[in-house]
Amino acid sequence: MAVARWAAAANITGGTVFRRVNRHGQVSSSGISPQAVFEIVRGYAGRLGFEIGPDDLRRSFARLSHLGQAPLEQIQLSLGHASVVTTEIYLGVKQDLHDAPCDHLGIMPESAIAETV
Numbered sequence: 001m002a003v004a005r006w007a008a009a010a011n012i013t014g015g016t017v018f019r020r021v022n023r024h025g026q027v028s029s030s031g032i033s034p035q036a037v038f039e040i041v042r043g044y045a046g047r048l049g050f051e052i053g054p055d056d057l058r059r060s061f062a063r064l065s066h067l068g069q070a071p072l073e074q075i076q077l078s079l080g081h082a083s084v085v086t087t088e089i090y091l092g093v094k095q096d097l098h099d100a101p102c103d104h105l106g107i108m109p110e111s112a113i114a115e116t117v
Contacts, residue, residue, distance in 0.1 A: 059090065066091050 007017060016031035038054050045052045058079060065075050076087040 062087070062091055066093070 003017060004050070006012075008067040010019065010027045011090060012019070016028065018032050018037070019028060020032055022028065036039075038057065041057060042052055062075050062079060065078070066072070072084055072093075074083045075091070079087060079090065081087045
């Protein structure tokens with residue numbers, strides 16, 4: 001909702017959403033830098049009594065994306081990791097042996113088939 005109001009107020013119909021605003025209130029067509037985003041977030045975090053670093057933002061993005069069921073490969077690409085293994089380490093992903101992938105293959109061992117007959 002806030003982003004939609006900002007876009008309407010700034011007359012943004014496409015392109016970068018978060019843009020520079022000069023001291024005269026004029027909205028630029030170019031976006032704000034990653035450092036500017038970090039400084040804004042760090043300022044608000046400081047007011048709340050939190051001390052954060054740039055990697056905290058990346059990790060939060062990755063974990064929230066993962067919780068939201070984003071494909072691991074897409075998170076990997078967003079973070080710029082060369083290997084999906086790096087992304088798995090970053091997220092702290094571990095295999096769930098109680099609900100392992102092999103349990104979802106839809107095949108049964110012959111011994112289990114014989115028991116059902």
